[in-house]
Amino acid sequence: MQPLELSPEFTAALDAIEKEGKSVFLTGRAGTGKSTLLQLFRKTTYKKVVALAPTGVAALNVQGQTIHSFFGLPPRLISKQEIKKRKDRRVFKALEVLIIDEISMVRADLLDNIDYSLQINRDSRLPFGGVQVVFVGDLYQLPPVLTREEQGIFESRYSSPYFFAAEVFQRGFKLEMIELRKVYRQDNRHFLRLLDAIRLNHLDEDDLADLNSRYLPNFEPEDYYITLTARNATADAINTRELAKLESRTHSYQAEITGDFNPLLFPTDQVLRLKKGAQVMLIKNSPDGNYVNGTLGMIVDLFEDQIRVAIENREQDYEEIDVIPQTWEIIRYKTPPDNFAEIESEVIGTFTQFPLRLAWAVTIHKAQGKTFRHVVIDLGAGAFEHGQTYVALSRCRTLEGIVLKRKIQMQDVITDERILEYYQWLEG
Numbered sequence: 517m518q519p520l521e522l523s524p525e526f527t528a529a530l531d532a533i534e535k536e537g538k539s540v541f542l543t544g545r546a547g548t549g550k551s552t553l554l555q556l557f558r559k560t561t562y563k564k565v566v567a568l569a570p571t572g573v574a575a576l577n578v579q580g581q582t583i584h585s586f587f588g589l590p591p592r593l594i595s596k597q598e599i600k601k602r603k604d605r606r607v608f609k610a611l612e613v614l615i616i617d618e619i620s621m622v623r624a625d626l627l628d629n630i631d632y633s634l635q636i637n638r639d640s641r642l643p644f645g646g647v648q649v650v651f652v653g654d655l656y657q658l659p660p661v662l663t664r665e666e667q668g669i670f671e672s673r674y675s676s677p678y679f680f681a682a683e684v685f686q687r688g689f690k691l692e693m694i695e696l697r698k699v700y701r702q703d704n705r706h707f708l709r710l711l712d713a714i715r716l717n718h719l720d721e722d723d724l725a726d727l728n729s730r731y732l733p734n735f736e737p738e739d740y741y742i743t744l745t746a747r748n749a750t751a752d753a754i755n756t757r758e759l760a761k762l763e764s765r766t767h768s769y770q771a772e773i774t775g776d777f778n779p780l781l782f783p784t785d786q787v788l789r790l791k792k793g794a795q796v797m798l799i800k801n802s803p804d805g806n807y808v809n810g811t812l813g814m815i816v817d818l819f820e821d822q823i824r825v826a827i828e829n830r831e832q833d834y835e836e837i838d839v840i841p842q843t844w845e846i847i848r849y850k851t852p853p854d855n856f857a858e859i860e861s862e863v864i865g866t867f868t869q870f871p872l873r874l875a876w877a878v879t880i881h882k883a884q885g886k887t888f889r890h891v892v893i894d895l896g897a898g899a900f901e902h903g904q905t906y907v908a909l910s911r912c913r914t915l916e917g918i919v920l921k922r923k924i925q926m927q928d929v930i931t932d933e934r935i936l937e938y939y940q941w942l943e944g
Contacts, residue, residue: 526553529694533613534561539649541619541691541942545715546910547701550652551885554578554617557650564859566607566849567615570622572781576844577809577885578617583626586849587633593625593666601636606851608637610859611647619653623660624674627682643689651679651691655935656715657903658884676934693942701887707915714906717931724924727909731920735892739795740812740828741919743877743892744908750896754877764792767818769870777846777865784873790815796825797875797886798839806837810886812875813837823870828889843868880908889913894921895928902930 522530526549532538534557544550558565567580575582584591588602602608614634616622634645660677662670674681685691702708710726713719737743745751769788779786783799790796798811806827807813813825822838829835846865852858877894884907891912895905905928912918 522556523698525696525698526556529553529696530557530560532692532694533557533648533650534563537648538692539644539690540651541693542650542652542696543654543693543939544696545654545699545712546657546907547699547887548696549698549700550654550696551578551617553696554615554652558615561613563612563648564610564857565613565615566611566859567617569617570626571618572778573783574618574621576781576783576846578615579845579847580615580617581847581849583616583622583630587630589626589629589633593669594629596629596632599629599633599636605637606856607849607859608634608645610851610857611638613648613650614644615650615652617652618658619651619679620655621653621658621660622651622679623662623670623677624679624681624683625670627679628684631682631684643684643687649691655938656931657907658881659902659932676932678932678934678938680938691942693939701910702913704914710915711906711910714909714929715903715931716936717929719926719929724926726915728920728923730915730918731923733921735919737876737892737919738890739814741890741892742795742797742812742875742883742888743894743921744880744883744911745877745894746880746896746904748879750894751877751879751882755874758876759789759791759794759874762791762793766791771867771869772841773865773867775846775863775865777844777867781846782867783844784869784871786869788870788872790818790823790872790874792817794874795876796872797878798825798827798871799873800842800844800871803842807839810883810888812888823872825872839870839872841868842871880904880911883907883911886911887913888917890917890919892919892921895924902932902935905929 567578568583568586569575569578570583572582631644634647638645640646662677710723713723766789771786792815794815796813798807801808811827813827816826816836817824822840824836825839826834826836844867845863847861848864849859850862852860888911893908
Protein backbone atom coordinates (compact mmCIF):
# COMPACT_ATOMS: atom_id res chain seq x y z
CA MET A 517 0.00 0.00 0.00
CA GLN A 518 1.33 3.44 -0.84
CA PRO A 519 2.33 5.25 2.33
CA LEU A 520 -0.04 8.01 3.41
CA GLU A 521 2.88 10.33 3.97
CA LEU A 522 2.95 14.08 3.62
CA SER A 523 5.94 14.30 1.29
CA PRO A 524 6.97 17.81 0.15
CA GLU A 525 5.41 17.00 -3.23
CA PHE A 526 2.09 16.02 -1.61
CA THR A 527 2.14 19.07 0.68
CA ALA A 528 2.66 21.45 -2.24
CA ALA A 529 -0.18 19.82 -4.19
CA LEU A 530 -2.56 19.90 -1.21
CA ASP A 531 -1.74 23.57 -0.56
CA ALA A 532 -2.45 24.47 -4.20
CA ILE A 533 -5.88 22.83 -4.01
CA GLU A 534 -6.91 23.64 -0.43
CA LYS A 535 -5.26 26.95 0.41
CA GLU A 536 -4.79 28.57 -3.00
CA GLY A 537 -8.06 27.26 -4.48
CA LYS A 538 -6.50 26.45 -7.85
CA SER A 539 -8.23 24.38 -10.53
CA VAL A 540 -5.68 21.68 -11.33
CA PHE A 541 -4.87 18.70 -13.50
CA LEU A 542 -3.24 16.27 -11.05
CA THR A 543 -1.19 13.82 -13.07
CA GLY A 544 1.90 11.63 -12.90
CA ARG A 545 3.16 8.33 -14.18
CA ALA A 546 1.88 5.03 -12.79
CA GLY A 547 2.65 4.49 -9.09
CA THR A 548 3.18 8.14 -8.08
CA GLY A 549 0.32 8.19 -5.57
CA LYS A 550 -2.39 10.15 -7.39
CA SER A 551 -5.14 8.12 -5.68
CA THR A 552 -3.39 8.43 -2.33
CA LEU A 553 -3.21 12.22 -2.65
CA LEU A 554 -6.88 12.30 -3.59
CA GLN A 555 -7.75 10.34 -0.43
CA LEU A 556 -5.63 12.71 1.67
CA PHE A 557 -7.35 15.78 0.25
CA ARG A 558 -10.83 14.39 0.85
CA LYS A 559 -9.96 13.42 4.43
CA THR A 560 -8.46 16.79 5.34
CA THR A 561 -10.37 19.41 3.34
CA TYR A 562 -12.80 21.90 4.83
CA LYS A 563 -14.40 22.43 1.45
CA LYS A 564 -17.65 20.94 0.16
CA VAL A 565 -16.48 18.28 -2.27
CA VAL A 566 -18.11 15.97 -4.80
CA ALA A 567 -15.99 13.16 -6.32
CA LEU A 568 -17.06 11.74 -9.67
CA ALA A 569 -15.71 9.25 -12.22
CA PRO A 570 -16.61 8.38 -15.83
CA THR A 571 -17.52 4.73 -15.17
CA GLY A 572 -19.40 2.89 -12.46
CA VAL A 573 -16.36 0.81 -11.52
CA ALA A 574 -14.14 3.91 -11.24
CA ALA A 575 -16.85 5.62 -9.15
CA LEU A 576 -16.92 2.64 -6.75
CA ASN A 577 -13.13 2.83 -6.43
CA VAL A 578 -13.19 6.56 -5.65
CA GLN A 579 -16.23 6.19 -3.35
CA GLY A 580 -18.12 8.70 -5.43
CA GLN A 581 -20.81 8.92 -8.08
CA THR A 582 -20.67 8.58 -11.87
CA ILE A 583 -20.59 11.79 -13.88
CA HIS A 584 -23.71 10.80 -15.80
CA SER A 585 -25.81 10.01 -12.73
CA PHE A 586 -24.76 13.16 -10.83
CA PHE A 587 -25.56 15.48 -13.74
CA GLY A 588 -28.49 13.44 -15.08
CA LEU A 589 -26.85 13.10 -18.52
CA PRO A 590 -27.59 10.29 -21.01
CA PRO A 591 -24.55 8.20 -22.08
CA ARG A 592 -24.44 9.54 -25.67
CA LEU A 593 -23.62 12.64 -27.67
CA ILE A 594 -26.17 15.33 -26.81
CA SER A 595 -26.75 18.99 -27.62
CA LYS A 596 -26.71 21.77 -25.00
CA GLN A 597 -30.46 22.22 -25.52
CA GLU A 598 -31.01 18.78 -23.97
CA ILE A 599 -29.36 19.86 -20.69
CA LYS A 600 -31.96 21.33 -18.36
CA LYS A 601 -31.87 22.84 -14.89
CA ARG A 602 -32.34 20.19 -12.22
CA LYS A 603 -35.48 20.43 -10.07
CA ASP A 604 -33.35 20.17 -6.94
CA ARG A 605 -30.23 22.33 -7.41
CA ARG A 606 -29.14 22.51 -3.79
CA VAL A 607 -26.10 20.22 -4.19
CA PHE A 608 -24.95 22.26 -7.21
CA LYS A 609 -25.34 25.51 -5.26
CA ALA A 610 -23.43 24.17 -2.25
CA LEU A 611 -20.60 22.62 -4.30
CA GLU A 612 -17.12 24.15 -3.91
CA VAL A 613 -14.76 21.54 -5.37
CA LEU A 614 -15.53 19.05 -8.12
CA ILE A 615 -13.09 16.13 -8.37
CA ILE A 616 -13.11 13.98 -11.50
CA ASP A 617 -10.98 10.84 -11.29
CA GLU A 618 -9.79 8.85 -14.34
CA ILE A 619 -9.94 12.08 -16.37
CA SER A 620 -8.14 10.33 -19.25
CA MET A 621 -11.42 8.50 -19.98
CA VAL A 622 -13.56 11.68 -20.00
CA ARG A 623 -14.40 12.89 -23.50
CA ALA A 624 -14.32 16.55 -24.55
CA ASP A 625 -18.09 16.66 -25.15
CA LEU A 626 -18.82 15.32 -21.67
CA LEU A 627 -16.58 17.96 -20.08
CA ASP A 628 -18.44 20.69 -22.00
CA ASN A 629 -21.74 19.25 -20.75
CA ILE A 630 -20.42 19.35 -17.17
CA ASP A 631 -19.34 22.97 -17.67
CA TYR A 632 -22.73 24.03 -19.06
CA SER A 633 -24.73 22.06 -16.47
CA LEU A 634 -22.85 23.73 -13.61
CA GLN A 635 -23.37 27.16 -15.17
CA ILE A 636 -27.14 26.82 -15.51
CA ASN A 637 -27.65 25.08 -12.17
CA ARG A 638 -25.53 27.63 -10.29
CA ASP A 639 -26.84 30.66 -12.23
CA SER A 640 -23.27 31.62 -13.14
CA ARG A 641 -21.65 32.30 -16.52
CA LEU A 642 -18.21 31.48 -15.12
CA PRO A 643 -16.47 28.29 -16.38
CA PHE A 644 -17.89 25.33 -14.44
CA GLY A 645 -20.24 27.77 -12.72
CA GLY A 646 -17.35 29.12 -10.63
CA VAL A 647 -16.62 25.71 -9.07
CA GLN A 648 -12.98 24.77 -8.42
CA VAL A 649 -12.18 21.62 -10.44
CA VAL A 650 -9.57 18.94 -9.76
CA PHE A 651 -9.00 16.51 -12.61
CA VAL A 652 -6.99 13.39 -11.69
CA GLY A 653 -5.36 10.88 -14.02
CA ASP A 654 -2.65 9.99 -16.49
CA LEU A 655 -3.48 10.61 -20.15
CA TYR A 656 -0.89 8.00 -21.16
CA GLN A 657 -3.11 5.30 -19.67
CA LEU A 658 -6.84 4.66 -20.36
CA PRO A 659 -8.18 6.61 -23.38
CA PRO A 660 -11.76 7.84 -23.93
CA VAL A 661 -14.11 5.62 -25.96
CA LEU A 662 -15.83 6.75 -29.15
CA THR A 663 -18.20 4.48 -31.05
CA ARG A 664 -17.91 4.32 -34.84
CA GLU A 665 -21.29 6.04 -35.15
CA GLU A 666 -20.14 8.96 -32.98
CA GLN A 667 -16.79 9.42 -34.73
CA GLY A 668 -17.92 11.59 -37.66
CA ILE A 669 -20.09 13.97 -35.60
CA PHE A 670 -17.38 14.24 -32.97
CA GLU A 671 -14.57 15.04 -35.39
CA SER A 672 -16.56 17.90 -36.92
CA ARG A 673 -16.57 19.65 -33.55
CA TYR A 674 -13.45 18.61 -31.63
CA SER A 675 -9.77 18.25 -32.49
CA SER A 676 -9.50 15.08 -30.36
CA PRO A 677 -11.65 13.00 -27.99
CA TYR A 678 -9.54 13.97 -24.93
CA PHE A 679 -10.91 16.23 -22.20
CA PHE A 680 -8.42 18.99 -23.04
CA ALA A 681 -10.07 19.50 -26.46
CA ALA A 682 -13.28 20.75 -24.76
CA GLU A 683 -14.60 24.15 -25.82
CA VAL A 684 -14.38 25.46 -22.25
CA PHE A 685 -10.57 25.64 -22.71
CA GLN A 686 -10.90 27.49 -26.02
CA ARG A 687 -12.79 30.19 -24.09
CA GLY A 688 -9.76 30.84 -21.89
CA PHE A 689 -10.27 28.55 -18.87
CA LYS A 690 -6.87 27.50 -17.52
CA LEU A 691 -5.81 24.49 -15.46
CA GLU A 692 -2.56 24.31 -13.54
CA MET A 693 -0.78 21.00 -14.01
CA ILE A 694 0.58 19.34 -10.88
CA GLU A 695 2.71 16.39 -11.91
CA LEU A 696 3.69 13.94 -9.16
CA ARG A 697 7.17 12.60 -9.90
CA LYS A 698 8.18 10.34 -6.98
CA VAL A 699 7.31 6.75 -7.90
CA TYR A 700 6.31 4.49 -5.01
CA ARG A 701 5.73 1.33 -7.04
CA GLN A 702 9.22 0.92 -8.53
CA ASP A 703 12.60 2.11 -7.29
CA ASN A 704 15.02 0.64 -9.86
CA ARG A 705 16.21 3.58 -11.98
CA HIS A 706 16.85 1.49 -15.09
CA PHE A 707 13.32 0.03 -15.02
CA LEU A 708 11.82 3.46 -14.37
CA ARG A 709 13.72 4.83 -17.38
CA LEU A 710 12.40 1.99 -19.56
CA LEU A 711 8.82 2.67 -18.39
CA ASP A 712 9.24 6.36 -19.15
CA ALA A 713 10.56 5.55 -22.63
CA ILE A 714 7.40 3.50 -23.30
CA ARG A 715 5.09 6.10 -21.77
CA LEU A 716 6.56 8.91 -23.88
CA ASN A 717 7.19 6.77 -26.99
CA HIS A 718 10.97 7.27 -26.82
CA LEU A 719 11.82 3.55 -26.92
CA ASP A 720 14.94 2.62 -28.91
CA GLU A 721 16.29 -0.78 -30.02
CA ASP A 722 18.48 -1.15 -26.90
CA ASP A 723 15.49 -0.47 -24.64
CA LEU A 724 13.45 -3.01 -26.59
CA ALA A 725 16.22 -5.59 -26.19
CA ASP A 726 16.29 -4.97 -22.41
CA LEU A 727 12.53 -5.49 -22.18
CA ASN A 728 12.60 -8.58 -24.38
CA SER A 729 15.25 -10.18 -22.17
CA ARG A 730 12.13 -11.07 -20.14
CA TYR A 731 10.71 -13.13 -23.05
CA LEU A 732 10.63 -16.66 -21.63
CA PRO A 733 8.53 -18.74 -24.06
CA ASN A 734 8.63 -21.97 -22.03
CA PHE A 735 7.88 -20.41 -18.65
CA GLU A 736 5.15 -22.13 -16.64
CA PRO A 737 3.59 -19.68 -14.17
CA GLU A 738 4.28 -20.48 -10.52
CA ASP A 739 2.14 -19.52 -7.52
CA TYR A 740 1.71 -15.75 -7.07
CA TYR A 741 2.31 -15.05 -10.77
CA ILE A 742 -0.62 -13.24 -12.38
CA THR A 743 -1.16 -13.21 -16.14
CA LEU A 744 -2.17 -9.84 -17.60
CA THR A 745 -4.12 -10.25 -20.83
CA ALA A 746 -5.62 -7.83 -23.33
CA ARG A 747 -9.02 -9.55 -23.46
CA ASN A 748 -11.64 -10.62 -20.91
CA ALA A 749 -12.27 -13.96 -22.62
CA THR A 750 -8.59 -14.95 -22.27
CA ALA A 751 -8.49 -14.08 -18.56
CA ASP A 752 -11.78 -15.91 -17.87
CA ALA A 753 -10.57 -19.02 -19.73
CA ILE A 754 -7.33 -19.14 -17.73
CA ASN A 755 -9.14 -18.74 -14.39
CA THR A 756 -11.77 -21.39 -15.27
CA ARG A 757 -9.10 -23.84 -16.43
CA GLU A 758 -6.89 -23.41 -13.36
CA LEU A 759 -9.81 -23.70 -10.92
CA ALA A 760 -10.94 -26.94 -12.61
CA LYS A 761 -7.45 -28.43 -12.11
CA LEU A 762 -7.83 -28.26 -8.32
CA GLU A 763 -9.27 -31.45 -6.84
CA SER A 764 -10.50 -29.81 -3.64
CA ARG A 765 -14.22 -29.22 -3.02
CA THR A 766 -15.96 -26.13 -4.42
CA HIS A 767 -17.37 -23.71 -1.84
CA SER A 768 -20.02 -21.22 -2.98
CA TYR A 769 -20.67 -17.83 -1.39
CA GLN A 770 -23.76 -15.76 -2.24
CA ALA A 771 -23.48 -11.96 -2.22
CA GLU A 772 -26.02 -9.90 -0.29
CA ILE A 773 -27.39 -7.05 -2.40
CA THR A 774 -29.64 -4.21 -1.24
CA GLY A 775 -31.22 -1.23 -2.99
CA ASP A 776 -30.12 0.01 -6.39
CA PHE A 777 -26.89 -1.73 -7.42
CA ASN A 778 -26.47 -2.36 -11.16
CA PRO A 779 -25.26 -5.96 -11.80
CA LEU A 780 -22.77 -4.57 -14.34
CA LEU A 781 -20.98 -2.93 -11.40
CA PHE A 782 -20.68 -6.00 -9.17
CA PRO A 783 -17.00 -5.90 -8.07
CA THR A 784 -16.82 -9.71 -7.96
CA ASP A 785 -19.11 -12.66 -8.68
CA GLN A 786 -22.59 -12.62 -7.17
CA VAL A 787 -22.02 -16.32 -6.47
CA LEU A 788 -18.33 -16.71 -5.67
CA ARG A 789 -17.06 -20.26 -6.29
CA LEU A 790 -13.72 -21.00 -4.64
CA LYS A 791 -11.50 -23.95 -3.74
CA LYS A 792 -8.56 -24.56 -1.44
CA GLY A 793 -5.41 -23.76 -3.40
CA ALA A 794 -7.09 -21.21 -5.68
CA GLN A 795 -5.10 -18.09 -6.50
CA VAL A 796 -7.11 -14.98 -5.69
CA MET A 797 -6.81 -11.21 -5.64
CA LEU A 798 -8.07 -9.04 -2.77
CA ILE A 799 -10.17 -6.35 -4.44
CA LYS A 800 -10.74 -3.86 -1.62
CA ASN A 801 -8.50 -2.26 0.97
CA SER A 802 -8.71 -4.00 4.34
CA PRO A 803 -10.15 -1.86 7.17
CA ASP A 804 -7.36 -3.13 9.46
CA GLY A 805 -4.57 -2.64 6.90
CA ASN A 806 -3.82 -6.36 6.40
CA TYR A 807 -4.17 -6.14 2.64
CA VAL A 808 -4.89 -3.69 -0.16
CA ASN A 809 -6.81 -3.73 -3.41
CA GLY A 810 -4.60 -5.87 -5.68
CA THR A 811 -2.92 -8.09 -3.03
CA LEU A 812 -2.44 -11.63 -4.38
CA GLY A 813 -3.04 -14.69 -2.24
CA MET A 814 -3.65 -18.45 -2.18
CA ILE A 815 -6.68 -19.90 -0.41
CA VAL A 816 -5.63 -21.99 2.58
CA ASP A 817 -9.05 -22.83 4.03
CA LEU A 818 -12.71 -21.92 3.55
CA PHE A 819 -15.35 -21.46 6.23
CA GLU A 820 -18.88 -20.14 6.16
CA ASP A 821 -18.06 -16.71 7.60
CA GLN A 822 -14.36 -16.30 6.77
CA ILE A 823 -11.72 -17.44 4.30
CA ARG A 824 -8.08 -17.98 5.22
CA VAL A 825 -5.68 -16.66 2.59
CA ALA A 826 -1.88 -16.78 2.41
CA ILE A 827 -0.76 -13.41 1.03
CA GLU A 828 2.57 -11.93 -0.01
CA ASN A 829 3.79 -9.36 2.50
CA ARG A 830 6.28 -6.51 2.26
CA GLU A 831 9.14 -8.71 3.48
CA GLN A 832 8.70 -10.87 0.34
CA ASP A 833 7.41 -13.62 2.60
CA TYR A 834 3.94 -15.07 3.11
CA GLU A 835 1.48 -14.68 5.93
CA GLU A 836 -1.96 -16.11 6.55
CA ILE A 837 -4.86 -13.75 7.13
CA ASP A 838 -8.58 -14.24 7.69
CA VAL A 839 -10.75 -12.46 5.15
CA ILE A 840 -14.35 -11.57 5.97
CA PRO A 841 -17.06 -10.08 3.71
CA GLN A 842 -16.89 -6.39 2.86
CA THR A 843 -19.49 -3.97 1.52
CA TRP A 844 -19.37 -1.75 -1.56
CA GLU A 845 -21.76 1.19 -1.70
CA ILE A 846 -23.44 3.05 -4.53
CA ILE A 847 -23.84 6.63 -3.34
CA ARG A 848 -25.72 9.74 -4.36
CA TYR A 849 -24.80 13.25 -3.25
CA LYS A 850 -27.47 15.37 -1.56
CA THR A 851 -27.90 18.25 0.88
CA PRO A 852 -29.24 17.43 4.36
CA PRO A 853 -32.77 18.78 4.94
CA ASP A 854 -31.65 20.93 7.87
CA ASN A 855 -28.63 22.54 6.12
CA PHE A 856 -28.81 23.21 2.39
CA ALA A 857 -25.28 24.64 2.37
CA GLU A 858 -23.73 21.25 3.21
CA ILE A 859 -23.19 18.17 1.00
CA GLU A 860 -23.52 14.62 2.23
CA SER A 861 -23.58 11.23 0.53
CA GLU A 862 -26.57 8.92 0.67
CA VAL A 863 -26.17 5.15 0.16
CA ILE A 864 -28.69 3.93 -2.43
CA GLY A 865 -27.38 0.39 -2.93
CA THR A 866 -24.94 -2.09 -1.37
CA PHE A 867 -23.12 -5.25 -2.43
CA THR A 868 -21.67 -7.43 0.36
CA GLN A 869 -19.37 -10.29 -0.53
CA PHE A 870 -15.91 -11.67 0.24
CA PRO A 871 -13.49 -9.17 -1.41
CA LEU A 872 -11.92 -11.86 -3.58
CA ARG A 873 -11.66 -12.65 -7.27
CA LEU A 874 -9.96 -15.59 -8.99
CA ALA A 875 -6.61 -14.23 -10.12
CA TRP A 876 -4.48 -16.54 -12.15
CA ALA A 877 -5.25 -13.95 -14.80
CA VAL A 878 -6.82 -10.50 -15.11
CA THR A 879 -7.22 -8.02 -17.97
CA ILE A 880 -4.76 -5.16 -18.28
CA HIS A 881 -7.76 -2.82 -17.98
CA LYS A 882 -8.79 -4.31 -14.60
CA ALA A 883 -5.18 -4.29 -13.38
CA GLN A 884 -5.17 -0.48 -13.65
CA GLY A 885 -4.00 1.05 -10.36
CA LYS A 886 -2.74 -2.25 -8.91
CA THR A 887 0.79 -3.39 -8.07
CA PHE A 888 2.17 -6.94 -8.41
CA ARG A 889 5.47 -8.61 -7.67
CA HIS A 890 5.33 -11.17 -10.49
CA VAL A 891 3.40 -10.81 -13.77
CA VAL A 892 3.14 -12.74 -17.01
CA ILE A 893 2.20 -10.37 -19.83
CA ASP A 894 0.18 -11.86 -22.68
CA LEU A 895 -0.59 -9.24 -25.34
CA GLY A 896 -2.02 -11.90 -27.66
CA ALA A 897 -1.79 -10.62 -31.23
CA GLY A 898 -0.37 -7.33 -29.93
CA ALA A 899 -1.42 -4.10 -28.23
CA PHE A 900 -4.45 -2.43 -29.80
CA GLU A 901 -5.01 0.58 -27.54
CA HIS A 902 -3.03 3.67 -26.53
CA GLY A 903 -1.07 3.06 -23.32
CA GLN A 904 -1.89 -0.66 -23.09
CA THR A 905 1.72 -1.88 -23.07
CA TYR A 906 2.74 0.85 -20.61
CA VAL A 907 -0.08 -0.01 -18.18
CA ALA A 908 0.77 -3.73 -18.34
CA LEU A 909 4.51 -3.31 -17.71
CA SER A 910 4.08 -0.65 -15.02
CA ARG A 911 1.93 -2.95 -12.86
CA CYS A 912 5.08 -4.80 -11.79
CA ARG A 913 7.54 -3.65 -9.14
CA THR A 914 10.64 -4.83 -11.03
CA LEU A 915 11.76 -5.75 -14.53
CA GLU A 916 12.92 -9.11 -13.14
CA GLY A 917 9.35 -9.82 -11.96
CA ILE A 918 8.02 -9.67 -15.54
CA VAL A 919 7.68 -12.63 -17.91
CA LEU A 920 6.70 -11.91 -21.54
CA LYS A 921 4.65 -14.54 -23.42
CA ARG A 922 5.69 -12.92 -26.70
CA LYS A 923 8.31 -10.33 -27.52
CA ILE A 924 7.25 -6.69 -27.44
CA GLN A 925 7.38 -5.08 -30.88
CA MET A 926 7.85 -1.38 -31.60
CA GLN A 927 4.25 -1.25 -32.85
CA ASP A 928 3.03 -2.39 -29.40
CA VAL A 929 4.14 0.96 -27.98
CA ILE A 930 1.24 3.20 -28.98
CA THR A 931 1.21 6.82 -27.80
CA ASP A 932 -1.05 9.57 -29.13
CA GLU A 933 1.05 12.55 -30.28
CA ARG A 934 -1.77 14.90 -29.18
CA ILE A 935 -1.17 13.84 -25.58
CA LEU A 936 2.56 14.52 -25.84
CA GLU A 937 1.80 17.98 -27.26
CA TYR A 938 -0.71 18.76 -24.48
CA TYR A 939 1.75 17.90 -21.70
CA GLN A 940 4.46 19.93 -23.42
CA TRP A 941 2.07 22.89 -23.72
CA LEU A 942 1.16 22.69 -20.02
CA GLU A 943 4.83 22.53 -19.03
CA GLY A 944 5.71 25.41 -21.36
